[in-house]
Amino acid sequence: MKNNRIPDGYLMSKGYSYYVFGLLFLLYMFDYIDRMVVVSLFPYLQSDWGLSDTQCGLLVSTVYWSIVALSIPISVVIDRWSRKKSIGLMAVFWSMASLACAFTRSFTQLFMARTAIGVGEAGYAPGGTAMISALFPERIRSMMVGLFTAALPLGSAIGIILGGYIAARFGWRHAFGIVALPGFVIAILFFFVRDYKTVNLEKTVDKRDDNKQRMKRMDIIRQFTHTPSLLLTYIAFAGCTFLSTAYLSWLPTYFYRIDGIPMEKAALKSSAVMVLAIIGFPLGGFLVDKWRKTKINARLVFPAISSLLTAVIFFIAFYCFIGAIQYCLLLLGGVTAAAFSPAAIAVTQDVIHPGLRATSYSFCVIAQNLLGSSLGPLFVGMLSDKYDIHTALTVVPVFALIAAVLFFIGSFFYERDLAKVEKIRLSVEQ
Numbered sequence: 001m002k003n004n005r006i007p008d009g010y011l012m013s014k015g016y017s018y019y020v021f022g023l024l025f026l027l028y029m030f031d032y033i034d035r036m037v038v039v040s041l042f043p044y045l046q047s048d049w050g051l052s053d054t055q056c057g058l059l060v061s062t063v064y065w066s067i068v069a070l071s072i073p074i075s076v077v078i079d080r081w082s083r084k085k086s087i088g089l090m091a092v093f094w095s096m097a098s099l100a101c102a103f104t105r106s107f108t109q110l111f112m113a114r115t116a117i118g119v120g121e122a123g124y125a126p127g128g129t130a131m132i133s134a135l136f137p138e139r140i141r142s143m144m145v146g147l148f149t150a151a152l153p154l155g156s157a158i159g160i161i162l163g164g165y166i167a168a169r170f171g172w173r174h175a176f177g178i179v180a181l182p183g184f185v186i187a188i189l190f191f192f193v194r195d196y197k198t199v200n201l202e203k204t205v206d207k208r209d210d211n212k213q214r215m216k217r218m219d220i221i222r223q224f225t226h227t228p229s230l231l232l233t234y235i236a237f238a239g240c241t242f243l244s245t246a247y248l249s250w251l252p253t254y255f256y257r258i259d260g261i262p263m264e265k266a267a268l269k270s271s272a273v274m275v276l277a278i279i280g281f282p283l284g285g286f287l288v289d290k291w292r293k294t295k296i297n298a299r300l301v302f303p304a305i306s307s308l309l310t311a312v313i314f315f316i317a318f319y320c321f322i323g324a325i326q327y328c329l330l331l332l333g334g335v336t337a338a339a340f341s342p343a344a345i346a347v348t349q350d351v352i353h354p355g356l357r358a359t360s361y362s363f364c365v366i367a368q369n370l371l372g373s374s375l376g377p378l379f380v381g382m383l384s385d386k387y388d389i390h391t392a393l394t395v396v397p398v399f400a401l402i403a404a405v406l407f408f409i410g411s412f413f414y415e416r417d418l419a420k421v422e423k424i425r426l427s428v429e430q
Contacts, residue, residue: 031183049106058378068369076358242399
């Protein structure tokens with residue numbers, strides 16, 4: 001009998017679904033607070049330890065490298081074991097690693113502690129995305145993913161602001177220690193939420209009598225290799241995150257050097273650009289879900305348009321202007337640079353077997369981190385050492401342009417790939 005308390009498309013009651021979503025959002029926010037707090041500490045680390053821009057970039061990149069290395073195995077555990085237990089354990093681990101950064105005594109030790117943060121965060125985005133895809137109806141999937149992803153710029157901005165504020169008053173070590181603590185509390189709460197039952201990896205062999213059989217290894221591999229819209233989304237996502245992480249990591253230093261303002265103010269100024277992504281993520285998701293009612297492949301056409309617009313805005317900002325006009329363009333770019341993400345993430349859940357959703361997004365995480373997030377900060381750091389930071393940041397928009405082309409090509413395959421997906425009804429653990 002249908003439970004009237006559970007609206008169509010929801011796995012649990014609406015109120016409980018949003019409660020779990022709130023915990024997922026907070027964990028994602030603290031994930032990025034711990035991940036990005038180091039950015040506003042670059043001048044302090046360079047003063048104390050004599051680090052180069054390249055070394056500072058490595059402190060950001062190594063988090064993404066460790067995420068790349070462990071994303072698939074951890075996501076397989078998430079899909080085949082438990083979402084809530086995996087997420088809770090990961091949050092505890094990355095919080096401990098962030099706290100350990102406060103006690104390091106050399107670049108090597110700090111590099112290792114930052115790497116450990118990535119180990120803890122490796123499967124969080126795939127696990128959180130899989131839970132949201134299960135909890136909420138498919139018709140609002142992009143919007144809910146957009147709201148979830150808004151935790152990224154919010155956490156990044158808070159991490160950078162707090163890092164600069166705490167470091168200026170108490171020292172950079174305290175910045176690492178203080179931001180690590182809240183994650184422990186949310187992690188403990190998450191161990192007690194309700195999860196959905198692990199989905200059996202089965203495929204339909206006869207639609208007339210709904211006859212199913214267990215998927216073989218090659219069947220699972222084909223879910224990914226024979227889905228062009230998914231593969232193109234992975235690579236395009238990397239181009240967008242290359243741009244966003246490069247600017248996320250180096251805008252504070254850019255304003256510090258070009259405008260000649262204290263790092264604390266430079267961090268605050270750059271954080272405003274990042275905070276505007278809080279508008280871009282849910283707005284992009286909302287617009288895509290509305291457009292998809294009349295255009296089924298909107299979840300790939302929209303990212304193509306927004307990525308092209310982002311490339312144009314940031315290139316004009318750095319190539320043509322310095323000062324107030326440039327900053328206004330950067331604020332606008334903060335919105336458009338985020339708008340692609342909800343639709344692209346939703347695609348990684350739309351066109352794959354429901355029992356492989358965390359694994360699907362883990363491949364996206366690998367692509368975006370290996371080809372995007374890990375290379376963006378390092379690329380800018382190396383170009384900055386060779387030329388200057390303004391030249392480095394002017395080149396970055398070309399990667400968003402490449403992403404726009406790939407998203408557009410992927411849109412021609414989306415509807416066909418969507419029709420092949422196995423239809424399975426999810427249920428809640430008792």
